[in-house]
Amino acid sequence: MSEAEEKKRKEAVIVIRDLYKSFGDNHVLRGVDLDLFHGENLVVLGKSGTGKSVLIKIISGLLKPDKGMVNVLGQQVTLLSEKEMNELRLKIGFSFQNSALYDSMTVRENLAFPLVRHNRHLTRREVERAIDAVLDAVGLLKAKRQMPAELSGGQKKRIGVARTLILQPEIMLYDEPTAGLDPITSQDINELINEVNAKYHTSSIIITHDLTCAKNTGDRVAMLLDGKFVRQGTFDEVFSTNDERIKSFYDYNFIQ
Numbered sequence: 457m458s459e460a461e462e463k464k465r466k467e468a469v470i471v472i473r474d475l476y477k478s479f480g481d482n483h484v485l486r487g488v489d490l491d492l493f494h495g496e497n498l499v500v501l502g503k504s505g506t507g508k509s510v511l512i513k514i515i516s517g518l519l520k521p522d523k524g525m526v527n528v529l530g531q532q533v534t535l536l537s538e539k540e541m542n543e544l545r546l547k548i549g550f551s552f553q554n555s556a557l558y559d560s561m562t563v564r565e566n567l568a569f570p571l572v573r574h575n576r577h578l579t580r581r582e583v584e585r586a587i588d589a590v591l592d593a594v595g596l597l598k599a600k601r602q603m604p605a606e607l608s609g610g611q612k613k614r615i616g617v618a619r620t621l622i623l624q625p626e627i628m629l630y631d632e633p634t635a636g637l638d639p640i641t642s643q644d645i646n647e648l649i650n651e652v653n654a655k656y657h658t659s660s661i662i663i664t665h666d667l668t669c670a671k672n673t674g675d676r677v678a679m680l681l682d683g684k685f686v687r688q689g690t691f692d693e694v695f696s697t698n699d700e701r702i703k704s705f706y707d708y709n710f711i712q
């Protein structure tokens with residue numbers, strides 16, 4: 457890594473400090489601190505209902521926090537107007553559990569749709585080139601003319617990632633990327649997440665319960681528990697502890 461790249465790696469693209477969010481008596485986030493550094497894959501682990509999706513929604517401006525600072529790409533999201541937030545959101549790629557492709561459109565049309573909507577000046581040739589580049593990046597150039605119904609679950613996820621990449625986001629948010637996939641397809645998706653970061657220099661948050669995914673994709677892992685990040689570090693650092701709450705999370709999962 458060059459000196460310039462190393463310096464960039466130390467810059468935080470997301471900074472969260474002392475973040476609180478409750479729904480009535482349900483105190484979900486209680487003092488969350490988190491940094492996402494440029495170019496890294498950060499895995500957020502936590503049991504169901506601990507607030508992982510709430511955190512992602514706050515980062516993307518879909519929910520307002522009760523208290524705390526959320527800075528994304530140098531901007532305080534709580535202070536942005538709707539228009540400014542929409543502009544910021546274009547720099548964030550969301551890859552949700554359900555890849556939500558349009559069933560009545562071909563893969564090509566699914567990719568062209570967001571691209572043309574946000575870049576009306578592009579020529580047809582530029583659109584085709586952008587589509588081919590992201591399909592190549594996810595290893596599915598051959599699926600360009602296919603309908604979503606003709607694709608496997610893993611292939612649909614790949615096309616979902618391609619559709620996100622086509623807008624060239626700086627940050628990728630993956631919500632349960634391996635949910636519902638068999639172990640071999642999951643491993644393909646883990647590799648894809650790593651390839652995307654290497655090729656597109658994105659910074660990613662990966663939300664998962666899947667410890668194999670965490671181990672294989674996470675440069676750093678952060679464990680959300682009782683409304684806070686109780687441990688952050690490499691996968692091995694996070695799990696070398698006598699804290700029963702973390703050990704039990706590990707013991708319930710199968711590690712390859």
Ligand SMILES: Nc1ncnc2c1ncn2[C@@H]1O[C@H](COP(=O)(O)OP(=O)(O)OP(=O)(O)O)[C@@H](O)[C@H]1O
Nearest residue numbers: 479482484502503504505506507508509510511665
């Ligand atoms: N809009 C909302 N209104 C009220 N309560 C909400 C809302 N959104 C989330 N919650 C509550 O916040 C808590 C955390 O939910 P969240 O979806 O973030 O969990 P999670 O960690 O993502 O879980 P999972 O792994 O099952 O997706 C839950 O108790 C949920 O019921």
